[in-house]
Amino acid sequence: MNKRNQINYTITATLFIAFITLTFMIKNIDIKPIGPEGTSIGLSSINHFVFNYLGVTLLWYYLTDWLGLVSIMFACAFGVLGLAQLIKRKSLKNVDADILLLGLFYLAIIGCYIMFEKIIINYRPILMDGELEASYPSSHTMIVVSIMTMSMIQFHHRIKRKKFIRLIDIFSILIIVVTIIGRLLSGVHWLTDIIGGVLLSATLNMLYYSIIYTCNQV
Numbered sequence: 001m002n003k004r005n006q007i008n009y010t011i012t013a014t015l016f017i018a019f020i021t022l023t024f025m026i027k028n029i030d031i032k033p034i035g036p037e038g039t040s041i042g043l044s045s046i047n048h049f050v051f052n053y054l055g056v057t058l059l060w061y062y063l064t065d066w067l068g069l070v071s072i073m074f075a076c077a078f079g080v081l082g083l084a085q086l087i088k089r090k091s092l093k094n095v096d097a098d099i100l101l102l103g104l105f106y107l108a109i110i111g112c113y114i115m116f117e118k119i120i121i122n123y124r125p126i127l128m129d130g131e132l133e134a135s136y137p138s139s140h141t142m143i144v145v146s147i148m149t150m151s152m153i154q155f156h157h158r159i160k161r162k163k164f165i166r167l168i169d170i171f172s173i174l175i176i177v178v179t180i181i182g183r184l185l186s187g188v189h190w191l192t193d194i195i196g197g198v199l200l201s202a203t204l205n206m207l208y209y210s211i212i213y214t215c216n217q218v
Contacts, residue, residue, distance in 0.1 A: 050190070
């Protein structure tokens with residue numbers, strides 16, 4: 001493994017450790033019943049301060065929901081590409097390795113979503129349709145950031161037109177930034193939910209990039 005590979009995997013491990021550390025802190029530090037229906041929330045002081053300062057603006061919630069659909073469309077497009085290769089080449093082993101890897105990471109994203117729906121770390125700051133919902137990490141943030149970043153990696157690998165790549169990058173980064181900020185401004189997540197979603201998606205993205213980079217060096 002060359003030095004660049006080592007750096008890539010070190011960054012991946014560091015991001016994952018940061019996510020685990022944040023999760024541990026939320027479960028063990030400054031826990032107070034500040035959530036709806038008296039639910040206990042970790043790192044309550046900073047979460048409560050930011051929530052009270054920003055308030056609730058559901059317009060941002062609906063806007064970021066639509067941006068989430070845009071990211072799902074990107075994922076579906078690469079799924080269709082993989083399916084087209086499978087049909088044309090008549091063998092799964094003949095499908096591009098990076099597309100197969102992308103599919104595995106999509107499954108990992110779904111797995112993370114399901115896991116944190118079952119393992120409740122924090123509840124949302126507000127009731128959604130009168131119900132308590134899991135809030136940490138922000139699965140919406142994780143999904144959008146992961147899919148759009150992995151899509152940028154794919155576009156850079158497959159398209160050589162620099163102007164088109166630049167437009168795709170700007171579009172993808174805009175969706176990521178608006179989703180992160182909008183999800184926080186919406187008031188449906190605590191600050192630590194957003195940070196957790198970013199850290200988890202960054203871990204997945206960096207691992208995906210690291211594997212792709214390693215394969216290209218072989």
